[in-house]
Amino acid sequence: MLPVKVARAAGTGASVPIECCQVCGHAPLTSVLSLGYMPPVNQMVPVGAPPRQQPWFPTDLLHCSSCDLVQLGLAVDPVIIFPPEYPYTSGTTKLLRDNFAELYSEAAALLALSPDDLVVDIGSNDGTLLSNFKASGHRVLGIEPTDVGKMAASRGIPTLQRYFTPAVAADVRREHGVARVITAANCFAHIEDVHAIVEGILDLLAPDGVFISESHYLIGLMERLQYDTIYHEHLRYYSLTSLAHLLQMHGLEVFHARAIPTHGGSIRVYAARRGVRPVRDTVASMLAAEPRGETMLARLKTFRREVMLSKLRLLSTLRELKEAGARICGISAPSRASTLVNYVGLDAAIVDYVCEIAGSLKIGKYMPGTSIPVVEESRLFTDQPDCAIVFSWHIADELAPKLRAKGYRGKLLSPLPAPREL
Numbered sequence: 001m002l003p004v005k006v007a008r009a010a011g012t013g014a015s016v017p018i019e020c021c022q023v024c025g026h027a028p029l030t031s032v033l034s035l036g037y038m039p040p041v042n043q044m045v046p047v048g049a050p051p052r053q054q055p056w057f058p059t060d061l062l063h064c065s066s067c068d069l070v071q072l073g074l075a076v077d078p079v080i081i082f083p084p085e086y087p088y089t090s091g092t093t094k095l096l097r098d099n100f101a102e103l104y105s106e107a108a109a110l111l112a113l114s115p116d117d118l119v120v121d122i123g124s125n126d127g128t129l130l131s132n133f134k135a136s137g138h139r140v141l142g143i144e145p146t147d148v149g150k151m152a153a154s155r156g157i158p159t160l161q162r163y164f165t166p167a168v169a170a171d172v173r174r175e176h177g178v179a180r181v182i183t184a185a186n187c188f189a190h191i192e193d194v195h196a197i198v199e200g201i202l203d204l205l206a207p208d209g210v211f212i213s214e215s216h217y218l219i220g221l222m223e224r225l226q227y228d229t230i231y232h233e234h235l236r237y238y239s240l241t242s243l244a245h246l247l248q249m250h251g252l253e254v255f256h257a258r259a260i261p262t263h264g265g266s267i268r269v270y271a272a273r274r275g276v277r278p279v280r281d282t283v284a285s286m287l288a289a290e291p292r293g294e295t296m297l298a299r300l301k302t303f304r305r306e307v308m309l310s311k312l313r314l315l316s317t318l319r320e321l322k323e324a325g326a327r328i329c330g331i332s333a334p335s336r337a338s339t340l341v342n343y344v345g346l347d348a349a350i351v352d353y354v355c356e357i358a359g360s361l362k363i364g365k366y367m368p369g370t371s372i373p374v375v376e377e378s379r380l381f382t383d384q385p386d387c388a389i390v391f392s393w394h395i396a397d398e399l400a401p402k403l404r405a406k407g408y409r410g411k412l413l414s415p416l417p418a419p420r421e422l
């Protein structure tokens, strides 16, 4: 039995509160964290444009006591969250490129793919994931609603520029046949009508086909205090428990799962129709380590307190720097930086600018909800501000030596989980 009373924001041009669990329909949900109101992270205003009104959306986390899913309290219309000019590209991050190459090797070894097999990637972005399958001779098809899909197409990855829906799944099946592998990397938590998506996946998937998803991992998110990965793109924050439950509702069985390092801690989960693949030990051992029910609620309560303290600690560090007259900038403007900047309350008087590597579509725009400009990274080395806050702190240890090698001499500060000089 699938829930019927689930919030739908698509087509409203606005937002809809989540009043029952998006997966199991249970109500009421328990509020476990509030980050206040946030601007949409992907509608960045060009530098110099006159300030005009922008929507701000409440950003609360809710817990379902029935299926243990942690979810956002508000669904925002995808046209607001994923505008055609969506600026995110996965190919620019080495960690993601490496991860997708590794996903290909693992899947190829595990699934014994043949060259004729069709591989479909939902939310295929710039085609980075599929390029690995294509290089090995498989038929590939990307499905990507934003203009980033055009980049993939220009790189030779056939890409359908549409949202993935059951209708799109049926079209793909008619035109290309069934898929042996369907992947959804860092987008399975984003799509609001999750049951329709899983039904579409089932329709398109070959009888022995495999669905591979990668999602932020709730348990790692809490452990490493990555509250900055909470924003309106991410409707759901999966544990393996809640994800396996969702898939099970559609007759899919998780047969392999493991932690991967992307986005500061994610899980890669393999599922197939029940009984089709032997279930590996990885599944039981990951499930056994996860909190549930009252234990999960207690863990979330601790998380809430730690998030609050981390804000006060960062402000205290920045206050000391500012009182000493320091000039402060930011390094990199991933979506998560928007949550941190707005939750902590950083503005252009505190942070002069944020650096992005040359070529980033965010250069020349303001950080969401602020008048902090995003500039090309070269500015950091000519300007030498006293302190640089590393907003992509989840890869800070990889970034710091590179920035030093390029000549930055100031203080490098990782803002989370506690302010730390690199």
Ligand SMILES: [Zn+2]
Pocket: 021, 022, 023, 024, 025, 026, 064, 065, 066, 067, 068, 069
């Ligand atoms: Zn639920």
